[in-house]
């Protein structure tokens with residue numbers, strides 16, 4: 001392509017489109033390259049996000065994107081002990097990821113962003129140690145796409161990170177996830193998410209059932225070992241509680257996708273390059289939630305990219321402010337949650353059973369009151385784990401992440417995009 005752009009964004013997922021939208025709204029000429037033929041397809045995500053997180057990002061979504069509203073969660077221990085937490089009003093919503101991706105891409109397009117579909121970035125163009133665009137495969141041919149800056153929002157594949165010589169995702173902390181849509185679920189609380197713990201069904205993570213208003217549900221799990229399809233079959237067919245809820249259900253869609261749980265990669269910028277979203281592992285290591293944090297970081301990337309254009313300075317030194325800014329916002333929380341994830345992975349099933357049993361004995365309300373407003377965020381978490389009830393607190397942090405805001409308290413509210 002002979003046209004030169006200010007910014008090339010690789011990946012038309014939520015983070016790619018949101019960073020493109022932010023930069024284009026400020027005045028940059030932006031193009032997004034997406035390898036698939038349709039934005040949001042294939043869909044791989046459960047789409048559970050906190051309502052406060054969405055507000056923080058400045059997103060007021062059309063109703064058709066929201067598949068359900070959630071007030072809390074029910075946790076099941078490996079031996080079937082149960083612990084429910086919840087609030088009186090909705091705290092999270094279940095989003096249709098295909099429609100969310102499309103919505104963000106539409107907003108970006110309206111702000112002037114150009115989308116090139118079926119366009120796979122194969123490599124970076126590097127000249128005098130600066131990224132100056134990408135090599136892209138389109139319609140069977142290789143093309144060069146020149147730009148002053150590239151934003152890497154390619155998700156988990158790390159193709160461009162390797163080319164830039166940046167440290168890639170911590171593969172030892174990447175879980176293999178499977179997500180299915182099923183019809184006709186039974187005996188589920190329509191406004192609660194089910195979370196199933198236990199090594200037999202989801203080693204080093206958990207399995208979930210997320211109900212939708214139409215009686216169908218999103219179910220899934222992640223694991224560090226083995227084939228997630230086998231674990232899902234086992235979960236559906238032989239889990240003592242879930243199998244009853246799913247006895248009449250048929251799988252209507254199925255997808256496999258990794259989730260990076262290692263906390264952010266050490267360096268998310270280089271000369272002419274910024275890295276956002278899953279590509280940078282800006283994902284909560286405890287729950288695998290990456291939408292809110294990814295969007296918050298992508299917004300910063302869009303702004304810093306525009307500032308670089310204005311200053312005509314694309315050096316790593318200038319672009320490092322992206323990393324300082326996102327780290328200030330979510331860096332500590334990501335690091336703290338990484339420690340919690342490691343701790344959880346070491347817990348044997350019998351301990352998980354004991355903790356859940358203890359939680360239900362204490363009573364959810366009393367327990368929530370006792371621990372206060374811990375919303376799974378860094379400093380409070382670190383303070384909390386100094387106490388002898390350490391495991392209880394750690395578990396509380398997991399519970400609360402399903403029912404509390406997952407956006408940082410000190411995050412600035414972004415402009416409303418609707």
Ligand SMILES: Cc1cc2nc3c(=O)[nH]c(=O)nc-3n(C[C@H](O)[C@H](O)[C@H](O)COP(=O)(O)OP(=O)(O)OC[C@H]3O[C@@H](n4cnc5c(N)ncnc54)[C@H](O)[C@@H]3O)c2cc1C
Pocket residue numbers: 010011012013014015016033034035036040044045046047048049119120121122153154155156157159177178179220256257258259276277278279283288289290291292294
């Ligand atoms: C099973 C599962 C369930 C999840 N559930 C939740 C949840 O409930 N809540 C939550 O907050 N998070 C959830 N997540 C995490 C969430 O999906 C991700 O954090 C989020 O999608 C990250 O967005 P992204 O834009 O960085 O990456 P992606 O959404 O992966 O988008 C990357 C895009 O880049 C494109 N691409 C990749 N390589 C290239 C290339 N070389 N050239 C061109 N295009 C390319 C891809 O096709 C894709 O469209 C879940 C993840 C999984 C796997």
